[in-house]
Amino acid sequence: HRKLEEQGKSLLFARHLRNKAAACxxxxxxxxxxxxxxxxxxxPGADATAVTILQVKLITDIAAVHHQRIDKDLILFILGEALAGGSKGFIRWGVRGLKAAGWIPGGQIAHLATSALGATIAGAATYGVGKAAVSVMQRGPMSGDQIREIFDAEAFAWKQKE
Structure with a gap:
């Protein structure tokens, strides 16, 4: 798959696989x-633009694998519901971590710990967004609660693995 990715053909290959979730x-x-x-x-905040761009591209790539057209409203819905709704789950964990790391008033920890936490949050959030997008592409329209549930479960799973 790496060779295909280097040549820009990984999406083309993934579109032809039967198991779209595995391909994604x-x-x-x-x-x-x-x-x-x-x-x-x-x-703090320096990564937000880059991570958001990666997440938007991820959602459009997942839509391409599933042979589906996607518009900005659906992208914004998936991102908004996944990330805004995390207040009771993964995002709340991240905010507590940022507070402890000193990004939010109330804690003091070294830059190395802050970088590691920022990397974990960005990676896990992107993984959760991707898994939520796959579910939307496979199941069709979903409620915000369903998207948040998938996002939280998958983001926590990524955090545990990495």
Missing amino acids: ETIIRSAARRAALAGAIPI
Whole structure:
């Protein structure tokens, strides 16, 4: 798959596989790793633009694998519901971590710990967004609660693995 990715043909290959979810797994993991690199920047908010761009591209790539057209409203819905709804789950964990790391008033920890936490949050959030997007492409329209549930479960799973 790496050779195909280097030649820009991984999406074309993935479109022809029967198991679209499995085909998307490599794409999601790759995007999550790139987001984690961006998230390691130890300046609060500096990674937000890069991570958001990666997540938008991830959703459009997943739609392409599933032979579906996607518009900005659906992209914004998936991102908005996954990330905004995490207040009771993964995002709340991330905010507590940022607070402890000193990004949010109330804690003091070294830049290295802050970078590691930022990388974990960005990678896990991107992985969760990707898995939620796969579910939307396979199941069709979903409620915000369903998207948030998938996002939280998958983001926590990524955090545990990485």
